[in-house]
Amino acid sequence: MNEQQQAEILLNNEVKVTDHRSEFVGKTGLVRKVMADGRTLEIELAHTCGMIVLLDVTLVSEIQERTQFAKTEQSLGPIANHLVQEGI
DSSP: OOHHHHHHHHTTSEEEEOOTTSTTTTOEEEEEEEOTTSSEEEEEETTTTTOEEEEEGGGEEEOOOOGGGOOOOOOOOHHHHHHHHHTO
């Protein structure tokens, strides 16, 4: 997979700056845009009052959700789930 494909996959996803060449290493943020060159990402950093940075796709990695605590459909409990299904 090339850098342009990686950049498109990261669009609208949360990433972490992982490369020590960046002053933002360790920070996380949301990829808002892929720039015209196809590899530069516009990222809104979390916990920095909306700071926007432009970083090359090679400096970041996608934040993977841990499978042990993966998001699942919320259960209302056996009684409530039964009542919800009856109403359908």
